[in-house]
Amino acid sequence: MNPLKKSFAVLFLLFLFSCEKTEESPVVEVGLPVLRITTENKAAINSRDVYQNASLVIEGDLPFSGDVEIRGRGNSTWSFPKKPYKIRLEEKTSLLNGLPAKKWVLLANYLDPSLMQNAVAMEIGHLLEMPFTNTMKPLELWLNNEYQGNYLLTEQVEAKTNRVNVGQGGVLLSLDIGIESDDIHFESSIYKLPVIIKHPEEIGDPQHGKIEQEFNDLEERINASDFPDNNYLDFFDGEEMAKYLIVYTLTCNEEINHPKSTYIHKKSGGKFTMGPIWDFDWAFSYEQSREHYLNPRRPLFWERNSKGKIFFKRIASDPQIRALMKTQWQIFRSNNYNKLLEFVDSYAASIESSREADFKKWGRGEADFNVEKEALKNWLVLRATYIDELVEGY
Numbered sequence: 001m002n003p004l005k006k007s008f009a010v011l012f013l014l015f016l017f018s019c020e021k022t023e024e025s026p027v028v029e030v031g032l033p034v035l036r037i038t039t040e041n042k043a044a045i046n047s048r049d050v051y052q053n054a055s056l057v058i059e060g061d062l063p064f065s066g067d068v069e070i071r072g073r074g075n076s077t078w079s080f081p082k083k084p085y086k087i088r089l090e091e092k093t094s095l096l097n098g099l100p101a102k103k104w105v106l107l108a109n110y111l112d113p114s115l116m117q118n119a120v121a122m123e124i125g126h127l128l129e130m131p132f133t134n135t136m137k138p139l140e141l142w143l144n145n146e147y148q149g150n151y152l153l154t155e156q157v158e159a160k161t162n163r164v165n166v167g168q169g170g171v172l173l174s175l176d177i178g179i180e181s182d183d184i185h186f187e188s189s190i191y192k193l194p195v196i197i198k199h200p201e202e203i204g205d206p207q208h209g210k211i212e213q214e215f216n217d218l219e220e221r222i223n224a225s226d227f228p229d230n231n232y233l234d235f236f237d238g239e240e241m242a243k244y245l246i247v248y249t250l251t252c253n254e255e256i257n258h259p260k261s262t263y264i265h266k267k268s269g270g271k272f273t274m275g276p277i278w279d280f281d282w283a284f285s286y287e288q289s290r291e292h293y294l295n296p297r298r299p300l301f302w303e304r305n306s307k308g309k310i311f312f313k314r315i316a317s318d319p320q321i322r323a324l325m326k327t328q329w330q331i332f333r334s335n336n337y338n339k340l341l342e343f344v345d346s347y348a349a350s351i352e353s354s355r356e357a358d359f360k361k362w363g364r365g366e367a368d369f370n371v372e373k374e375a376l377k378n379w380l381v382l383r384a385t386y387i388d389e390l391v392e393g394y
Helices: 002-026 119-129 207-221 238-251 307-316 321-336 337-362 369-392
Strands: 034-039 052-059 064-072 085-093 101-107 137-143 147-155 171-175 183-185 194-199 262-266
Touching: 034 064, 052 085, 052 337, 119 147, 119 238, 119 337, 119 369, 137 337, 147 337, 171 207, 194 207, 207 307, 238 307, 238 369, 307 321, 321 337, 321 369, 337 369
Parallel strands: 034 137
Antiparallel strands: 034 052, 052 064, 064 085, 085 101, 101 147, 137 147, 171 194, 171 262, 183 194
16 A cells, blocks of 8 residues: 555554544543433333343442443433433442442433532532431433533432431331332322331231321321420421531422432431431422522412421421421531531532533533532522521521
């Protein structure tokens, strides 16, 4: 071959190779981990029920590679173009420095133009020292060599030693109107709440009946004419309820009204305790009008009646709960509120390049990320003032 043609051919092959690498590899300018999932035969993930075999590679400071199973997850979020996923490893493993477990969740945050709301909500929980609050690790997700955007890797909410550790004989419940056909559940006797028993996962009729009876006994005390002066707080953790109300009021997470994604746990012989907190996709006023940050003075509880609203608003009306909320809010306001705003700035800086790439992929929100960040911070400022005024009347 003519030397000139040969040199041209080599350069052309190098060009093709370079293009191929660029298409498959993201440019991570801020050090976010890159998570690559390749399904068997590169099959599409189209089910929330059936796992598919896949390989998982994490690139970054905390690398990992191994075989996994993956399926879709979520309710309304599964209907969006950017899909959330659940992955299951062969054995308990620490991913991105998290506590070892088999099951992990990839949150897509499609509704959230800032890509920060779930992380901010969990940070509030951490600052309040709420038990079993999830950690949120931002990353870049590639699925079958196609860029999917910025995701959050977080724990599966489940009763395990390294997750919601309720111990031997403990219980994890979810109040959620979205009951699936295979859920173990019951309807509470008075408020008709949809109660899903998440743990124990396999129970017989006697244990199911015991859990149902204990929850109904609590309901009866809350509904009683002598409430709240009937020692119901001997069976329900008032301080954690106060913290729960702070998180949900500050973020205006209205899921509690339905109820949806509202977890309650209980250790054997212990009190029913709110948490862990979860699911802030529809928070920050979005549920009101499908627009974020619209009304920073919007009450947490609806005017119209719904099962969750009636139940939780009655608890929130207890002067003891209000006093606890006032105390916890004042502590948070003095010691941790500025830390929260600092977290928003630092987290935004960490995902800035990733969010830019995500915007190019999905076109959600403002092109200028700083607009989204400042809108979120402004909400937190105005919302905090609203809570200041709210608790002043308690």
